[in-house]
Amino acid sequence: MPLLESTARVHATTVVDRRELAAGIIVLGFDAPELVAATRPGQYLMAIPPGGEVCATALGIYEAQGTRASILFFVTGKRTRALAELRPGDALTVMGPLGVGFDLSGGVRDVAIVAGGVGIASVLLPAQALLRAGARVQLYYGARNAALLVDAERFVTEGCELLAATDDGSRGHHGYVHEALARAPHAPDLILACGPTPMLRAVAKVAAERRVPAQLSLEETFACGVGGCWGCVVPIAATSAQAPSFPPAALGGSDVVNARVCTEGPVFWAHDLRW
Amino acid sequence: MVTRVTPDLSVQLGRLHLAYPTLMGSGCYGSGIEYAPFVDLARIGAVVLKSVTRQPRLGNPTPRLVHTPAGMLNAIGLQNPGIAWYLEHDVAKYADRPCAMVGSVAGFSIDDYAYVCERLAARAEIDAIELNISCPNVASEGETFACDPALTAKVVRAARATTDKTLIVKLSPNVTDIAAVAREAEAAGADALAVINTVRGMAIDVEAWRPRLGNVTGGLSGAAIRPIAVLAVYEVARAVRIPIVGQGGIETVTDALEFFLAGASAISIGTANFTDPRTPERIVAGLSEYLQRRNLTRIGAIVGRANRGFANRQEYEGDQG
Structure with missing residues (x-):
């Protein structure tokens, strides 16, 4: 019997796809069929830094389908910069899937997903799972400006209803994303959120006021x-x-x-x- | 002629025999099982478990971690369930352990150390004890022991009286004369010394105008402290005859070799596991390869071989004038 029951492993993979969705926001796709098979919505991985920096980097698993998984991240420091320099064909080692993801049991019908900035990276998989189960999924998606609402159309294509919010008003609600959630005429059955801590605190407050259970993916x-x-x-x-x-x-x-x-x-x- | 026998990497620390000279640093490897999905624990020497105290501890407020250049600061604050709960719920899972398990004891009084050490060492699942007398992240007393040779002697003697199992004493680098502390620990009955614990440090948030750690100060680890640790091992190796477990920023086989050559009989890997859990396996493979290349049959053959003491007056004379 193993000491610890876990589906997480070290996966030595190869980058097969690199997209720059906006300035400094990168998606790296890689082949990792065992990781994909084990991944549940809301889980993350640790990417071993190719530049030799201390400590691996925790990143939400953005896509997981077939043999292909991907990570979506904003270049903020040395470790994410080293990851951003990877190109198709380069080696990438990741550990995962890790952590406890979103609890999507309970037959929810009407879900609000709140994403702030690159928090979007952790909500595609739960959105897809909920849509497959026949739920209505509204995506409240906030960023500094319209250009940073990366892959918003992707979520619409998947079947989400998009409610955008931007700090500068360049798209959707002019202000914070939780304000858009607070104004929604009908309260959803469930709120899922991933983003900066101040946004998560604000979402928790809205959820409590509207008496809607909320699951927050913390950073x-x-x-x-x-x-x-x-x-x-x-x-x-x-x-x-x-x-x-x-x-x-x-x-x-x-x-x-x-x-x-x-x-x-x-x-x-x-x-x-x-x- | 080059022989190609597999070199003997085993090491003896008091009564404790380890198949590999690699220990996983206390506090970095949890209860020893968190890394099991990623590492073959049978290929490491020992896990030094997270420190346990007499009473349960919630640990320090957050943030507890800050990434720094070539390292990190931590201030966890010895979060643990306390010895009673630990013995009842945690220790039994080491019955079928694939490597040695070293229990780590922390405390706030000499009586605390003896109390926890006696109970932990009494368990068959625990192969040896490390006395953490050098945690920099708990209010005052924690590190005081390792900063005072006389207190070190007292606490080691008290713990020694409770068990015949190997007693490793973990020393602090935050002292003026680590060799003096090491001598007292040896005289009081330590079987081995862990050199070094983290180096005190801090980081400040320049926007918020406040320290970045909830505990204000923390312990610096990682490559940033490696030269400090190498020197400490070098100095301690000249002061004592008991084996040293060298630690502080070891990431590669070259780093590990520095510690062996300075005088360590074994090494401990901590922060490098956070970068890549395959680090211990790589180092073991690298040590084997290094010894074979130099036609050496055992790791013991290089221990302390770079330890030439310190430059004396005569050696400086060439630079005079």
């Missing part, structure tokens, strides 16, 4: 990405099903426990978060 600084270092924790309710199995005495008199974003998450129920 934290990772070191190991596999649950070994306890560096990426977020405080959650000790009563959460995702709480690590710690004894009550470990709670220091409170009802909060530190859960690893990489392993217990990255997707948490908004009502469980104590951040």
Whole structure:
């Protein structure tokens, strides 16, 4: 019996496709059939940096179909810059799939997906799964400007209803994406969100006000990405099903426990978060 | 004539025999099983488990990690379930361990260390004990032990009295004279020394005008601290006769060789696992290849071979005038 039941593995792959969707926003496609077969919506991978920088980079798994998986990322530092320099034919090693993704059970019919910036990378797979299951999927997609609403049309082609928001008003709602969600005439059955932490906090607030359950895919600084270092924790309710199995005495008199974003998450129920 | 026997990479640390001279650093490898999907644990020497304390600990506030040039800062704060829960729920899973498991003990008083060490070492699933007397990320006392030779002696003696299993004492680089601390640890009964723990550091968010770690300060690891660690091993190797587990920024076989040549009998890999979990396997393969190329049959043959002491007056004379 293996020490740890997991479908995650190290995958030595080759880049087969590179697209620059906007300035600094890159999609790298690679062949990894075993990764694709194991991936559930909302999971991520650790990309081993080709430039020798310290620590692998956590990235949402954007596409996973057939033999092909892809990652979508914004070039922010040395590690993402090294990834952005890869070209078709170059080697790319990834570890995954990792983490607990979105819970799409329960027969939801009407779902709002909220994506901020490159948070879009983690919501294509859940959108596709929900659409396949016959759900209505509205994509609330926010970015600084219209050019950074990358692959928006792709989601429309898949069958999502697009509600855009931009900081400069160049497309859709002029303002934050959660404001568009707050104004929606009908509350959805479920909200899924991925994006910057301030956006996730705002979405959690809207979800609570509208009494809609929400699952948030969190972003934290990772070191190991596999649950070994306890560096990426977020405080959650000790009563959460995702709480690590710690004894009550470990709670220091409170009802909060530190859960690893990489392993217990990255997707948490908004009502469980104590951040 | 070149012999092509497979070199002997095994190492003896007190009573602990390891098939490979590679340990996985405490706090970097969790409970030892998180990396099992990515690594053949039977191909590493030992996992040094995450430190456990007498009482449960929630750990430090976030953020706990900051990436820095050629390294990272961490301030986890010894989050752990406490020894009682640990013994009841965690230790049993090491019954069929594929490599040695070294329990790591942290504490805030000498009595804490002895209490936790005795209970952990009593378990058959735990092959040896590392005393973490050098965690830089808990309020005051944690690191105080390794920063004071007399306190180091006291805590090692107290832990020594509780077990015959191999006792590895992890030293701090945040001291004026690490050799003095090492001598006290040896005299108090340590079987081996882990050199070094992380180097204290901090990073500041210049937009928010505040430290970037929730704990304000953290421990720096990664390639950035490697030369500090190599020197510490070199100095400690001149001061003690017990084996040294060298650690601090080891990423490649060349890095590992520096530590062996400085005087380490084994090495520990921490942060490099975060970059690529295949690092330990690569280093073991590289060590084998290096020894074969130099027609050496065992890793012990290179331990301390670059340790020539320090330059003396005569060696400087050529530069005078």
